[in-house]
Amino acid sequence: MRSLKLAVNGTPVVREVADNRLLVDFLREDLKLTGTKESCGVGVCGACTVLLDGNPISSCLALAVHADGGQVTTIEGVAEGDRLHPLQEAFLAHGGFQCGICTPGQILAAKALLEANPHPTRAEIQYWMMGNLCRCTGYYKIIESIAAAAGAK
Amino acid sequence: MAAASRTGTAVGRPVKRVDGVAKVTGRARYSGDFDVPGAVVGRCLRSPHPSARIVSIDTRQAKALPGVRAVLTGADVPDVRYGRLCRDYPVLAQGVVRFVGEKVAAVAADSVDIAEAALELIEVEYEALPAVLGAEDAMRPTAPVLHPEKVEIGPGAVAGHHAELRMYPPIPNVISQLTLGHGDVAGALAGAHRVFKHSFTVPSVHQGYIEPHTCVVSVGADGIVDIWAANKGPHIARAHMAVAIGVPENRLRFNPVYIGGDFGGKGSLMDTILCYYLALAARRPVKMVMTSFEELTAGNPRHSASITLRTGLDRDAKIVGIDARIVFNAGAYAAFIPGPTLHGYSELAGTYRVPNCTIEVLRVYTNTVPRGHMRSPGSPQVTFAVESHIDMIAHELRLDPLEFRRRNAIVEGDLTPLGDRRRHMRCRETIDAGARAFGWDKPKALGVGRGVSIYEHPSGSSGRSTVLLTMGKDSRITILLGAPDQGTGFHTMAAQLVAEHFGLSMTEVEVAQGDTLSTDFESGAGGQRLTMTAGQAIADAAGKMKEALTALAAERLNCAPSDVGMGAGGSFSAFGTTVDLKSLVGWAASRGKAPFSAKGQNTATQPDVTGFVAHFAEVEVDRETGQVRLRRMVTAHDIGTVINPILHQGQIEGGLVQALGQAMSEQIVLKEGAVITAHLGDYKLPTIMDIPELETVLLPGGVGPAPFETAAIGEMSNVAVPAAITNAVFDAVGVRLVELPVSAEKVLEGMSEKAHAA
Numbered sequence: 008m009r010s011l012k013l014a015v016n017g018t019p020v021v022r023e024v025a026d027n028r029l030l031v032d033f034l035r036e037d038l039k040l041t042g043t044k045e046s047c048g049v050g051v052c053g054a055c056t057v058l059l060d061g062n063p064i065s066s067c068l069a070l071a072v073h074a075d076g077g078q079v080t081t082i083e084g085v086a087e088g089d090r091l092h093p094l095q096e097a098f099l100a101h102g103g104f105q106c107g108i109c110t111p112g113q114i115l116a117a118k119a120l121l122e123a124n125p126h127p128t129r130a131e132i133q134y135w136m137m138g139n140l141c142r143c144t145g146y147y148k149i150i151e152s153i154a155a156a157a158g159a160k
Numbered sequence: 161m162a163a164a165s166r167t168g169t170a171v172g173r174p175v176k177r178v179d180g181v182a183k184v185t186g187r188a189r190y191s192g193d194f195d196v197p198g199a200v201v202g203r204c205l206r207s208p209h210p211s212a213r214i215v216s217i218d219t220r221q222a223k224a225l226p227g228v229r230a231v232l233t234g235a236d237v238p239d240v241r242y243g244r245l246c247r248d249y250p251v252l253a254q255g256v257v258r259f260v261g262e263k264v265a266a267v268a269a270d271s272v273d274i275a276e277a278a279l280e281l282i283e284v285e286y287e288a289l290p291a292v293l294g295a296e297d298a299m300r301p302t303a304p305v306l307h308p309e310k311v312e313i314g315p316g317a318v319a320g321h322h323a324e325l326r327m328y329p330p331i332p333n334v335i336s337q338l339t340l341g342h343g344d345v346a347g348a349l350a351g352a353h354r355v356f357k358h359s360f361t362v363p364s365v366h367q368g369y370i371e372p373h374t375c376v377v378s379v380g381a382d383g384i385v386d387i388w389a390a391n392k393g394p395h396i397a398r399a400h401m402a403v404a405i406g407v408p409e410n411r412l413r414f415n416p417v418y419i420g421g422d423f424g425g426k427g428s429l430m431d432t433i434l435c436y437y438l439a440l441a442a443r444r445p446v447k448m449v450m451t452s453f454e455e456l457t458a459g460n461p462r463h464s465a466s467i468t469l470r471t472g473l474d475r476d477a478k479i480v481g482i483d484a485r486i487v488f489n490a491g492a493y494a495a496f497i498p499g500p501t502l503h504g505y506s507e508l509a510g511t512y513r514v515p516n517c518t519i520e521v522l523r524v525y526t527n528t529v530p531r532g533h534m535r536s537p538g539s540p541q542v543t544f545a546v547e548s549h550i551d552m553i554a555h556e557l558r559l560d561p562l563e564f565r566r567r568n569a570i571v572e573g574d575l576t577p578l579g580d581r582r583r584h585m586r587c588r589e590t591i592d593a594g595a596r597a598f599g600w601d602k603p604k605a606l607g608v609g610r611g612v613s614i615y616e617h618p619s620g621s622s623g624r625s626t627v628l629l630t631m632g633k634d635s636r637i638t639i640l641l642g643a644p645d646q647g648t649g650f651h652t653m654a655a656q657l658v659a660e661h662f663g664l665s666m667t668e669v670e671v672a673q674g675d676t677l678s679t680d681f682e683s684g685a686g687g688q689r690l691t692m693t694a695g696q697a698i699a700d701a702a703g704k705m706k707e708a709l710t711a712l713a714a715e716r717l718n719c720a721p722s723d724v725g726m727g728a729g730g731s732f733s734a735f736g737t738t739v740d741l742k743s744l745v746g747w748a749a750s751r752g753k754a755p756f757s758a759k760g761q762n763t764a765t766q767p768d769v770t771g772f773v774a775h776f777a778e779v780e781v782d783r784e785t786g787q788v789r790l791r792r793m794v795t796a797h798d799i800g801t802v803i804n805p806i807l808h809q810g811q812i813e814g815g816l817v818q819a820l821g822q823a824m825s826e827q828i829v830l831k832e833g834a835v836i837t838a839h840l841g842d843y844k845l846p847t848i849m850d851i852p853e854l855e856t857v858l859l860p861g862g863v864g865p866a867p868f869e870t871a872a873i874g875e876m877s878n879v880a881v882p883a884a885i886t887n888a889v890f891d892a893v894g895v896r897l898v899e900l901p902v903s904a905e906k907v908l909e910g911m912s913e914k915a916h917a918a
Contacts, residue, residue, distance in 0.1 A: 041193035042186020044420070046370045047452040047840040054370050082186035095184040099176045102806035105814065106647030107183030108371040108420030114184060136848045140840070142368045142421050143647050144810055145817030146848040 013074050015040070016084025024071045030064075031055045033071035034081060042082035042111050053139030056112035057081050063119045063138075082111035085118065094118055094156040103152030105143035113139050117153045126157055169728075170659035170666060171868050174806045177652045178671050179418070179645060188418045191374040191388045192449050199376060199445040200229050202438045203275040204431070205265040205282050206458060207257035210527035210833030211291035211304065214255055214284060217265060221281040227274035230441035231282070233265045237437045242404035243495025244396075244428060246327075246335060247312040249530075251404075251434050257286070258306050258492035259527055260834040261458030266434055268442035291527035293833050295466065295489040298333040298526045305332055306492060306525040314403075317500050322578050325500055333525040335490055336500035342579035343516030348481030352472025356553045360545040361899040364464040364489075364828040365821065367534050368845050371420020372455045377435040378445035384677075386445075387414045389432050392422045392646050393684025396498075397429055398676045404433055409676075416673035422646035423818065424533035425460060427686060428496045456843055457835040460496040460532025461828050463488040463523075465541035469549045477557055479568050481516035482509055482577060486542060488523045489531065496532035503687070504538020506578065507879075509546050510616035511587050511772065512568045514577035527833050533686075535815065536617065536875035540822060540882065544900060547613040547883035552896060561887065562600055562612055566591055570616070582618060582770040584863050586798045590614070590772040594796030597857045598776035607781055608791070609892025613884035614774045619800065619864055619871040620767045621687030625697040626680035629658065629705055630757040633749035635730075635742045637662065637705075638670045639698070642682030643690060645673075648874060649807035653691050654698060656803055657867065661702035662741070663729040680759075688872035691803070693764045695866040701760025708756060712748050713739055767865030772798040773876045775816075777852075777884040781892040786908030788889055790824065792853040793881075800864025800871025808873055812856055815877030821846045823882035824902050 011024050015038060024033055034040045034057065043066055046054040050065040057066045058080040059073075085092045094114050097103065104110040113136070120127060120135040127135065132153050133146075141149060182188040219231045234252040241247045253264045265282050269275035292298045292306075311328060319325030323340045331337065349355050375389040385407060391397045394414035402409040419426060431448045439446040450459070470483040488502055501523045508519055554564035569587040576582060591614060595601075604610060628640040639658055645651040651671045659669045683693065706726060713732035714721040716739055723734040730741030739747075748754040776794040781787070795816055802808045825844035829837045837843040864871030886897045895910030 035193075039195060040186075041189065041195075044190070044371070046372065049452070049839050049841060051840040052370060052452075052845075082184075086185055091181070091184065095181075098184050099180040102177075102810050104180075104183055105649065105810055106369070106371070106419060106421045107179070107188055108190060108369075108418075110183050111186050133848050138847075140370060140845050140847060142370055142423065142818065142845065143814045145813035145815075146846075146851050147813045147854065148806075148810060149848065 009072050011072060011075050013077050013079055015079045016081060026072060028071040029067060030069040030071045030074055031066035034066060040081050040083050044108055044111060053112045053116060054109050056115045056139065058115055058119055061119060061122060063116045080115065082114060085114060092118070094121070094153070097152040097156035101152040101155055102148040103144065109139060109141045113141065113149060117156070120153070121157055129154065168660045169663050170656040171801065171803050173804065175652065175656060175666050175804060177649055178655050179651055190371055190418045190420050191376060191390045192447070194376060194388050196376050196378055196445045196447070199447045200268050200270055200442055201272050201275050202266060202268050202435055202446040202448040203272070203279055204263045205279045207253065207260060207262040207264050209257055209286050209288055210260050210293065211289040212257050212286040213289055214253060214257065214264065215287050216285045218283040219265065222267060222278040225274065225278050225281060227270040228267060228278045229270070229444060230268040230438055231265065231278065232437060232441055236441070240404050241312065242400060242429070242433065244400060244498040245314050245316055245500060246494035247314060248307055249493045249495035251437060259529055261529060262492065263434065266438055268438040268446050291833055293526055293528055293830065295487045295524040295526055298524050299331050301332065303332045306527065316498065327500060335494045335523045335525060338501050338505070338521040340505065340578055341518040342577065343481070345481045345483050345516045345518045348516040349470065349472040349483065352480050353475045355470060355472045356556065357468065357470045358549045358552055359466065359468040359898065360548060362465045362541040362544055363900060364461045364531060365826045366456055366459060366461045366828060366843060367423040367425030368818070368821065369421025369423060369425060372450040372452060373426070373430040373459065374449045375430070375432045375435050376445060376447045377432065377439045379439050383411055385412050385436065387412065387432060388417050389414060390417065390419050390426050392419060392426045392644060393686065394644065394676050395642055395681045396684060401429055401433060405436060412676065414676040416644065416675060419644050419646040422685065423535045424537060426646065427498065427533055428460060452840060453838050457838050458529055460530055462534040463490060463502060463531040463538065463541070465489070467542060467545035469545055471549065471553060473553070477559060477564060477567060479512055479514050482514050484508055484519045486519065486521045488521070488538065489526050489528065490523050491526060491528045491530040493530040494525070496530055497537065502538025504542040507539055507615065507617050508542050509577045511570060511614045512577070513570050513574045517577035528830055529835055535818065536879050539617070539875070539879045540819065543615050543879050544882045547880060548886060548898065551887045551890065562591065562595055565612065565614060582768050584769050586859060587614070587616065587772045590796050590798045590859060591774045593857050593859055594774040594776050594794050597796065597855055598794040600776065607783060607892060609779050609781065609888040609890065611777050611884045611887025611891055612774060613880040613887060614772065615880035616770055616772050617875055617879070618767055618770045619688065620692040620764065620866070621689045622765050623683035623686070623689040623693045624763045625682055625693035626759065626761050627694060627697045627701050628757055628759050629701045630755055631705060631745060632755045633745065635745040636668045636670065637664065638672055640672050640674050640679060641694065642674055642679030643684045643694065646685055648685065648811065649804060650685065650690055652807065653803045654694055657695055657698045658702065660868065661699065688875050689764060691870065692866040692872065693762050695870060696762035696764060697760040699760065699867045700762060701758045704758035704760065708758065709744065712753065713744055716744060716747055769863060769865045769871065771871055771876055773880060775880050775884040777888045779885060779888040779892055781889060781907060783893065783911065786904035786911065788902050788904065788907060790820065790852040790885060794855045794857060795877065796857040796859070797873070797876060798859045798862055799873060800862045801869045803870055809856065811873045812877045813854065815874070816854070816881055817846050817851055819878040819881030820850065822900060823885045827901055
């Protein structure tokens with residue numbers, strides 16, 4: 008067990024966690040932040056993507072202790088109160104999701120993209136988003152959504 | 161995208177999803193997201209053998225591990241067999257295992273780590289038995305028989321017309337043998353100018369939903385069993401569960417959940433019944449989440465198939481008859497599908513005028529992972545065969561593949577190959593619209609190939625829906641539905657339909673999904689039926705509600721109901737006096753006559769309206785490596801009224817890319833009976849990098865079997881895609897792939913064989 012200090016969606020968190028506790032389990036089970044999803048468990052599908060100090064990581068591969076001292080952003084922390092982030096608005100307006108299970112990961116990955124590159128080309132969007140699988144949309148509307156959000160920023 | 165058809169106050173508009181904000185903020189709760197107090201974790205021990213007798217199981221050490229709440233083996237649960245039609249699936253293996261991945265024992269424990277440690281402490285002794293892995297091998301007289309005991313069959317094992325169905329005929333391991341015929345095929349082929357015969361193989365693919373099967377079961381002190389399960393048809397699931405566990409349906413509450421992708425794969429109970437017995441034994445709620453490894457190795461993927469087609473042509477290259485044999489490998493259990501076999505046969509060559517046709521469909525047990533339903537079950541397999549076969553015939557006759565298809569295209573008034581009559585045959589129009597957009601006749605560069613593939617599918621299928629509309633005091637309408645929205649946007653479309661019936665805005669309509677105790681029977685999604693059956697039920701309820709409102713308006717306006725007319729925006733008038741909906745309902749509420757409800761129901765049979773799709777693909781093949789790059793596609797759809805263009809286009813794009821996976825990268829690979837593509841690094845779902853440039857063509861002016869002339873789209877986009885791509889590969893380099901998926905190795909090998917032959 009270790010003592011873990013971090014900020015999750017801007018809120019300070021201090022917890023005791025087991026050394027082998029995965030970040031995804033820490034978020035979902037210990038903090039009840041179930042917006043983060045787990046699917047493949049091997050870092051391929053991107054469903055569990057969260058931001059650690061602004062960078063997208065697979066929370067199914069990261070240990071909770073890895074986030075010690077860091078800033079974690081999950082989907083619950085993307086909107087400001089009731090005001091949706093431009094990416095969330097764009098995914099809604101452009102049909103960037105259907106079942107919604109991959110959407111938290113898609114939006115967090117896209118958020119990191121737009122922070123690093125506010126006006127990505129279509130090719131840059133595709134290259135960045137390669138690690139986030141979606142089985143519903145066929146991706147076209149995800150590209151549209153991200154491009155629209157970039158235009159709106 | 162060419163826009164099509166009518167737009168109303170709500171129907172036809174690109175409104176945002178009613179579940180959208182919940183999904184983009186992480187508030188939407190899927191089965192695994194419910195925090196059920198006291199819940200522990202359930203996990204399974206699975207068979208490493210494709211076929212074996214269980215000699216003994218020792219669970220003593222596992223039971224002694226601290227934190228373990230229950231350990232179950234086949235001896236600890238009732239020996240019931242359940243299934244959606246064929247009841248052959250045990251809760252846990254009963255003395256034998258029939259595939260690698262079959263559940264042999266289960267543990268409920270305080271954590272995943274403890275549960276996994278306990279599984280490792282269970283000792284199972286097996287005696288390996290001969291296994292049979294291929295469907296043709298399984299039908300040989302000497303083949304080991306998987307299910308020698310009689311399998312109970314639930315209601316629904318009926319053949320359509322022109323068909324004969326034999327369940328468990330006297331052929332080893334055959335679950336069902338369906339023979340269908342129309343006309344005189346033997347005579348037609350004997351008299352044909354040319355007869356062509358080709359065979360095809362389609363391996364299994366996984367539905368690829370990102371949310372694995374998940375269930376939580378909690379047995380309450382009041383006798384109510386609460387279930388949160390990723391299941392697309394909770395009412396049907398409840399009925400099957402009630403039969404299997406002997407608890408009345410009115411004590412099983414399937415709670416509303418979001419579903420993280422279905423694509424046909426989430427219609428079975430999967431682990432729900434085992435989870436129930438674990439919850440009983442542990443005396444606590446139990447949550448079971450399949451790992452991705454379990455999903456890929458022991459889920460219920462698409463049936464693999466082998467298909468042989470014989471087609472006769474006359475001197476004008478017109479089809480005189482088709483004889484087809486389809487063999488579906490069902491794996492070790494038949495339980496996962498609701499019918500005797502897969503419906504893909506019913507659309508075989510449905511795009512063509514075929515005066516004589518016979519089809520034999522065999523569904524066969526093998527010692528491999530049980531197969532289930534996936535988006536238009538059976539059709540991608542059958543259509544890959546038919547559309548490759550048609551292309552091969554065209555090339556052998558030195559005819560343009562598009563022209564050969566047009567020449568044989570079915571037209572209004574023709575019977576389908578199986579002798580059915582369908583309305584609205586726009587096959588040639590669909591082909592032509594796609595070909596124009598694609599530039600079929602335009603010159604192309606060396607190494608570039610173009611292919612076409614077409615498909616026909618009736619718009620919807622049979623099913624039953626019930627909805628409850630409640631008019632609140634503020635004249636807002638709430639729709640209570642018994643079916644989940646697995647991602648299609650069904651809940652949003654239901655709201656649009658209600659808004660349209662009353663001329664309301666989307667903000668005045670609210671959707672609620674009820675649990676199985678608070679809603680009436682609802683078939684749920686499947687066979688492209690839900691928007692149609694629920695749409696009819698909504699129309700039924702809306703009609704009743706309008707009648708009630710008309711009666712209220714008559715009372716308010718002091719006239720007879722027959723004098724009242726309903727105008728736009730839900731206003732009512734008689735003799736020049738108008739009362740709007742809001743004040744009418746407000747007036748009714750003040751007299752205690754609102755809120756009020758209206759229930760709508762619909763039982764649909766298979767509609768006779770059909771739809772067509774034509775896909776065009778352009779590929780570039782690297783002659784050094786065999787690598788195939790999909791450059792662009794055009795997808796042309798014959799459609800009805802579009803309820804929501806965002807959702808409609810989402811079905812087209814999503815289905816098409818799903819099929820690209822089946823065409824280019826996905827395959828459940830088996831080795832000695834075990835699935836070895838066991839994680840998403842090895843099982844290759846398409847990524848955002850793999851999609852081609854895409855143009856969609858929608859044919860305006862379509863009709864549909866549902867209110868406002870709406871028609872189905874969900875299974876139109878994925879079925880015919882693979883053959884368009886393999887036909888393009890042939891066009892590019894002359895290599896014919898008769899087995900999916902396309903791979904550089906296969907193409908390179910084909911080119912090398914051609915070079916040696918030349």
